[in-house]
Amino acid sequence: MGRGEDRISNLPNEILQSIICFMPLKYAIRTSTLSKRWRHLWQFNLISSTSLQFGEDFSCNQSPKQFVATLDRYLQVHGDRNLDKFGILFSPFDIFFPYLENWVATVLAKGVKELELDLSQGTSSSAFEFCMDDRMSFVIPNSLFNGNSLTHLSLSRCNFSDPLDSANFVRLSSLSLDSVNLLTDAMLTYIVEYCVSLERVCLKRCEILEFVKLVGDKLKLQKLVIVDCRSLLDIEILAPKLESFVYYGWISFRHLFRDVSKVNDAYLCADTGGEEYAAHFFSILSDLSHVKVLTICSMGLVHLVSQQHEYSEDLPLQLCNLQELQLVSDAISKEQIYCIFSFFRLCPSPFLEKLFIQIRSECYEESISGSVEEIITDIVFPNLKFIKITNFGGSSAELKLVKLLLEKAIVLDLIVILMNDCYISNNCFQRIIEGQLSVMPKASKDAHIVFADCALNPTHASLYHQDKYRNGTTVHFHDESILYESIPLNQNFL
Numbered sequence: 295m296g297r298g299e300d301r302i303s304n305l306p307n308e309i310l311q312s313i314i315c316f317m318p319l320k321y322a323i324r325t326s327t328l329s330k331r332w333r334h335l336w337q338f339n340l341i342s343s344t345s346l347q348f349g350e351d352f353s354c355n356q357s358p359k360q361f362v363a364t365l366d367r368y369l370q371v372h373g374d375r376n377l378d379k380f381g382i383l384f385s386p387f388d389i390f391f392p393y394l395e396n397w398v399a400t401v402l403a404k405g406v407k408e409l410e411l412d413l414s415q416g417t418s419s420s421a422f423e424f425c426m427d428d429r430m431s432f433v434i435p436n437s438l439f440n441g442n443s444l445t446h447l448s449l450s451r452c453n454f455s456d457p458l459d460s461a462n463f464v465r466l467s468s469l470s471l472d473s474v475n476l477l478t479d480a481m482l483t484y485i486v487e488y489c490v491s492l493e494r495v496c497l498k499r500c501e502i503l504e505f506v507k508l509v510g511d512k513l514k515l516q517k518l519v520i521v522d523c524r525s526l527l528d529i530e531i532l533a534p535k536l537e538s539f540v541y542y543g544w545i546s547f548r549h550l551f552r553d554v555s556k557v558n559d560a561y562l563c564a565d566t567g568g569e570e571y572a573a574h575f576f577s578i579l580s581d582l583s584h585v586k587v588l589t590i591c592s593m594g595l596v597h598l599v600s601q602q603h604e605y606s607e608d609l610p611l612q613l614c615n616l617q618e619l620q621l622v623s624d625a626i627s628k629e630q631i632y633c634i635f636s637f638f639r640l641c642p643s644p645f646l647e648k649l650f651i652q653i654r655s656e657c658y659e660e661s662i663s664g665s666v667e668e669i670i671t672d673i674v675f676p677n678l679k680f681i682k683i684t685n686f687g688g689s690s691a692e693l694k695l696v697k698l699l700l701e702k703a704i705v706l707d708l709i710v711i712l713m714n715d716c717y718i719s720n721n722c723f724q725r726i727i728e729g730q731l732s733v734m735p736k737a738s739k740d741a742h743i744v745f746a747d748c749a750l751n752p753t754h755a756s757l758y759h760q761d762k763y764r765n766g767t768t769v770h771f772h773d774e775s776i777l778y779e780s781i782p783l784n785q786n787f788l
Contacts, residue, residue, distance in 0.1 A: 344376065346372070346380050347380075347381045348365060348381065348384075349381065349383050358384075358386065358387070358390060361384060365382070366393070369400055369401075372404075375404065376404055377401055377405065377406045378406065379406065379407065380397075380409055380410070381410035381448075382410070382412065383412045384413055385413065386432065387430075394411075394413075394432055395434075398438045402439070402444075405443040406443060407444060407445045408444075408445065408448075410448040410449075411434075411452050412451075412472075414450040431452065431453045431473075432451070433452070433454070433455050433476075434449070434453070434455065436455050439459070442463070442464055444463060444465060445466060445467050446467065446468040447468070447469050448468075448472075449474055450474075451472070456478070463488065464488075464489070464490060464491065468493065468494040469492060469496070471496070471500060472498040472499055473498070474500055476502070477497075477503055478502065479503065479505040479506075482506065486507075486508055486513070490514070492513075492514060492515055493515060493516045494515075494516060494519075495518050496521075497523055498519075498522060499521065499522045499523065501524070503523050503526060504526060505526075505527060506520065506523075506526065506530070507528075507530045508536075509532040510533070513533045513534070514535055516535055516537045517538040517539075517540075518531070518536060518538070518539050518540065520540070520541050520542075521540075522542065522758075523543060526544075526547045528547055528548045528550075529548075529549045530549070530552075531550070533553065533554070534555075534556060535556060537559070538557065538558065540561040541562055542561065544571070545574045547574065549574070549578060551578075557585055558585060559585055559753055559754070560582045560589070561754050562579065563590065563591035564593050572598065575598065576597075579594075580608065583613055583614075583641075584615050585613075586616060587617065588613070588616055588619050589620040589621075589752070589754040590620075590622070591621075591623075591624075591759070592622065592623040592625075592630060595621070595630070595633035595636070596629075598636075598641075599632070602636075610639070610641065611640065614644065616645065617645055617646060619646055619648070619650070620651075621649075626691045626692045627691050628694070630691070631691060631694060631698070632666045635666050635669055635670050636669055638673050638675075639673055644676060646675060646677060648678075648681075648682075648750070648752075650751075650752040651683045653683065653684065653685040653686065653692070670702070673702055674702055675703040675704065675705075675706075676705065678705065678706060679707045680706075680707060680708050680710075681699055681703070681708070681709040682712070682748075683709070683712065685715075686712060686727075687716070688723065688726075693727075693730060693731070696709070696731060697734050697735075700734050703738060704738055705738055705740075706740070706741040707740055707742065708742050708744065709743050709744075710746075710748055711745050728743075728745065
């Protein structure tokens, strides 16, 4: 068959421009290699866009100088048109800081609403370890915030200038700060006080932050996320509209929750902890015992069980509203099974409907001793209809956990088993596991066991145990499929 006529290229300019405008920018750029007719059409995509996102697939295929030159060119082509979103992933050394300042000033002048600056490449995985390069953190001058259009601000490895002037943040509803290491207690309090529209605050790896105070009858705050702020000593909350509280890190801080009655979901997980952790964990759990959705980790279960005699006057702790529970377990062992069912005995959850168990398959030492048979006699799940176990390895302990759940969930409809990656391609092994589970007694005659994923996922789908830290500077390489760097920077627009 001979080569057919290129009918698409013969379409009128207006139609080609419309086609280009509906494509993602990087794919629009690729069309420039098709023919002379297409060489400049990609720029119609750029000038019509209200969202400019220069993420990993953009930055990792260019040297820093190429990145700067290309981004400058794109902003020039975009002209003085309005912009809703602007985001970059870049690893700049201080010689590029003037460009960053210029980009921020440019997009703010365009009335940008959502600004994301991720300069975190090259950082280490621990808040207390030094960066893996000698880059200075970029400090955003107060003078750049000369507009009040921002509704979303996300900064990673950037710092505010001190003193901070947040007078122009009156519309800011979402603030996310990652490794903003000059963020002081006073600055955070100032931001919360003057950003009267804040609904979501996310604080990750802010090294020197010791006190988080979110207090005010008029606060609009609905979600608070705190991850790996390891110097944190105190949290005080009086936020009548707060609906979601997420904490991952060392639970060794003092807390004062004066109004958290509207909190609907809570995420309480730690990477380590001792007896002090147990006391704080139980106290926070008590203050949030009214939530409908809860995620906790195996460390919390171990400490709750091991220190239960310390809280005998407060047990059992009724979780009367709990409908969804997610357990993030380092590994399933007989001790961990004991802790799981001890939790249900110590914290009865009669209206639990959905149970998610995330297995991380990391071994750790446990100090719990006890037989699960001693405590399960009176445990029953009268409303549990759905169970999902992720990263299932088929060990004897994991099989026993499923067996006990099947025996205790009297109205169970479905249990989803997602095998460990090591066994996904091993159909023979999976068939053996399926056979073992199929003969287990079930309290619910309607219970079905499937080994395929389903659309039902936990409310807390992001697990901070698996938070990805970039562990090296940007890898710059040439990839023929990505053509950002191949666009001539001196070409004129149509």
